[in-house]
Amino acid sequence: MKNYIVYFLMSGLLLTNAACNDEWEDEVYYQNIALKAVINSEGVTNIYIPYEGNGEFVYQLPVIVGGSQINESNLDIQIEVDKDTLKDLNTERYKLREDLYYQELPQANYELPSAICHIPAGEWQGLYDIKFKFSGLDLxxxxxxxxxIVDTDAYDPNPRENYRKALLRVMPYNDYSGTYSxxxxxxxxxxxxxxxxxxxxxxxxMSENRCFFYAGNISEELIDREKYKIALTFNEDGTITAESVDPNNKMNFEVIGQPTYTTRVMEDATYPYIEHxxxxxxxxxRYNDISTYExxxxxxxVEGSMSMERKLDTLKPERDQIQW
Known part of the structure; x- marks a missing residue:
């Protein structure tokens, strides 16, 4: 009787191991294609692009071959614009708050030089070029x-939606943009x-040397937030030109004195290749809150100072480190 019990236990253990091994092999060796665009808590992927003088910049989106085996084929991955996913995100996340909706980047403000991303045999990643054009774009x-990723018989897109799609939130930056304390x-x-x-x-x-922020304690999600935008132009002499973005200046924005700014760079005390x-x-x-009461x-x-720090590794490209 004891021998029968041992036999059944061993048989069950072998079957379990075989099933686990088969599942492991399927997961590891199965190759599929994905876009490297990790979404954030807002459902999009922020990409930080330097605002160049000519208003253009080429961003390279990584396209990845999954699995642990070597890619033995030359792959031409087809990529196209996907309007429906953006519409679904806006509806699910913001419901009736259409003022918070993400806007699809106008076709005039980007260029896809090729419809495919080529990944040679033996490589596990390709880079897909996207040229962004900021001229005339209201930032x-x-x-x-x-x-x-487009479905074809030549490859298998990753079945998970967040891997086969990319919602690239364009976040241009200049020397003065970012999160300030x-x-x-x-x-x-x-x-x-x-x-x-x-x-x-x-x-x-807003441009190479111009930014905007919201006055006082105005929320960035306020329905009337457009009325409270303040544009700052950073002049070469260390002064700032501040004005209301709203041409009607409904908040009655008024500068007191002369706004100024300072910049400085400090070497890290421990790591000489790090700069602060x-x-x-x-x-x-001054401004008026015209939203709380009708x-x-x-x-x-409002008076005082705001400060921003960028901690940069001088051994890496700056554009790969800017996040805010």
């Missing part, structure tokens, strides 16, 4: 270029002596 909006930028309501502050403020690119780039903005201004504008006064 105040959230632009996304949605791409997907704003705890030293004090916000006063009316004649109140007590102030409040925001933890951080984002500066978004600091940008500090000093300014005072018939009453709340005067606000």
């Amino acid at each position: 105040r909006h959230k632009w996304v270029l949605p791409l997907t 704003a705890t030293n930028m004090k916000i006063y309501i009316g004649d109140d002596k007590y102030s409040m502050a925001m933890d951080k403020r984002n500066l978004f690119v 780039h600091y940008t500090t903005i000093n300014m005072k201004y 018939d009453y504008a709340i005067p606000n006064r």
Whole structure:
């Protein structure tokens, strides 16, 4: 009787191991094609592109062959624009808040030099060129270029949607854009002596030396946020020209004194190849909150400084390190 029990236990163990081994082999050796575009918490992939003087930049999207075996074939991966996935993302994430929707990048502002990405035999990755053109593009909006791998008999796209598709959120940057610590930028309501502050403020690119941010404590998701955009032009003499982006200046934006900025670079105390780039903005201004109450504008006064740090490895390209 004991021998029968041992026999059945051994048989079950062998069958289990065989099943596990087969599943492992399927997962490891099966080759499929994917786009390397890891999504963030907002459902898109931020790509940080330097705003060049001519307004153009070529971005290379990695296209990957999965599996552990060597790729033995020359592969021509077809890639095309995928409008439907972007529409689905907007509907599922933002529902009726169409003001928060990602906008599809206009065709005039990008160029796909080729419809395919070639991956030679023996290689596991190819780079797909995308030329972005910022001329005439209103960078105040959230632009996304949605791409997907096309089904063909020549290869197998990764079955997981987040691997075969890429929603590229175009994030241009210049020397002054990024996330600033704003705890030293004090916000006063009316004649109140007590102030409040925001933890951080984002500066978004408008051109090579121009950015915008939202006034005071205005949320970046406020329905009326367009009324509160402040444009900053960084002049070569260290001064800043500040003005309301809204041509009607409904928030009654007013600069107090002369805004200025400073930049400095410091070598890391431990690693000499690491540089710390600091940008500090000093300014005072007034604006009215015209959204909280329908018939009453709340005067606000803001004064202080905002600072940003970029920690850069001088051994790597700058564009591969900018994230904010």
